[in-house]
Amino acid sequence: MRTGRPLIAAAFAVAVAGFAAAPVAAAQGGLEVYPATATPGSTVSVDTTACGAQGTAAGDASAVGAGAFTLAPEADSPDAAGRFAVPASAQPGTYEIVARCSGGTEVTGDLIVSLGVAGAPGAQMPKGHVKTGVGGALGPDPVQTAAGVAALAVAAAGGTWLLHRRARGDGI
Amino acid sequence: MRVRKRAGNPVNAVIGIVTALALCAGAWLLASGSEGHPPPQPSAAQARAGGGHEAPAAASLAPSPPDRIRIPSIRVDAPLTGLGLTRSGSLDVPPPERKNLAGWYEAGTTPGETGTAVVAGHVDNAVGPAVFYDLGALTRGRTIEVDRRDGSVAVFTVDSVEVYDAKSFPDEKVYGAAARPELRVITCGGPYSRRTGYQGNVVVFAHLTGSR
DSSP, rough: TTTTHHHHHHHHHHHHHOOOOOOOTTOSSOOOOESSOOOOTOOEEESSSSSSHHHHHHEOOOTTTTOOOEEEEEEESSSEEEEEEEEEOOOOOEEEEEETTTTTTTEEEEEEEESSSSSSTTTTOSSSOOOOOOOGGGGOOHHHHHHHHHHHHHHHHHHHHHHHHHHHHHHO | HHHHHHHHHHHHHHHHHHHHHHHHHHHHHHHTTTTTOOOOOOOOGGGGOOOOOOOOOOOOOOOEEEEEEEGGGGGGEEEEEEOBOOTTTSSSOOTTTTTTTEEEETTTTTBBBSEEEEEEEOOOOSSSSSSSTTTTGGTOOOEEEETTTTTTEEEEEEEEEEEEEEGOOOOOHSSSSOSSSEEEEEEEEEEEETTTTTEEEEEEEEEEEEOO
16 A cells, blocks of 8 residues: 555656657657666656757656756756755655756656665675776777877878979979 | 078978978877777775875764765766666666766765765776776875765875776775775776776775865
């Protein structure tokens, strides 16, 4: 019974969100919720590319009882991002988080509230190494490659100029 | 005619020099850029020292979630997201496509309170270097600042920078409990192979030495 209420609330939120989004063009991407599974009292980040570069959005986490929040453009990325705190009183369940871009596009993402991980004192200790790299830094550096191409273009222009002067007999 | 020729010479010489320099620079940039650069790795001198000449520990702070991490000496200034555990029990990682995002283990200790707080971030993603690319170049005695939700800034001092192989990762040393406020900052490191990726982690050990 206890877990039933948030599920009904979530289902209702989905229905409302679905109804509200119906006339709007289908959003690309969606709303990324991170972490997708969170504990009561923790902070959740959301992120979307649907609002375009420099786009802002109004976030709505009232399904989980966290209310409204703002998604602001992220530096060096085409994303709008925001965060909200899951209330300490939140019950386990799946909740719909909604973001409405200033342009009218609406995106949604799921947040699962779980009591699975305890708070700091008795928290489970992570184990093993962390997978924080794929080797992308070992490939060609696009900035350096572009700089190299630009430098060669300057050299080509200079060379052409000198040949031109020489052909005119201006002397080198 | 002679006068015009003399006036033209310095201009041509300058253009000639610029052309030659641009040619050399372009060739060098293209040649070295196509190789890519492996991330810096800590030297043995940064490993845990036997004798203690560490900065004195500061009193612990009340628990408060962190919002941002700054490591001025390697130009890191990044927002922090909460991290959980994967199914296998290892620390989860931030979404790799957001290259300047780091994360902290939010079920654990918050940075500044007594215990071991854990921060992790990518050394690179599919496109290139990411938030902790230069972590292996961090040295002992440098500071790490963490902005906390309660408005305070926890200041940590680096005790050591280590590289651990994934096959023999010292869980207790890295994640285990501590009697004072400590911080671990983790990214990928060690040898890289195209088949298995990075074979270990760079781990920065630091302890709280101040706040503001």
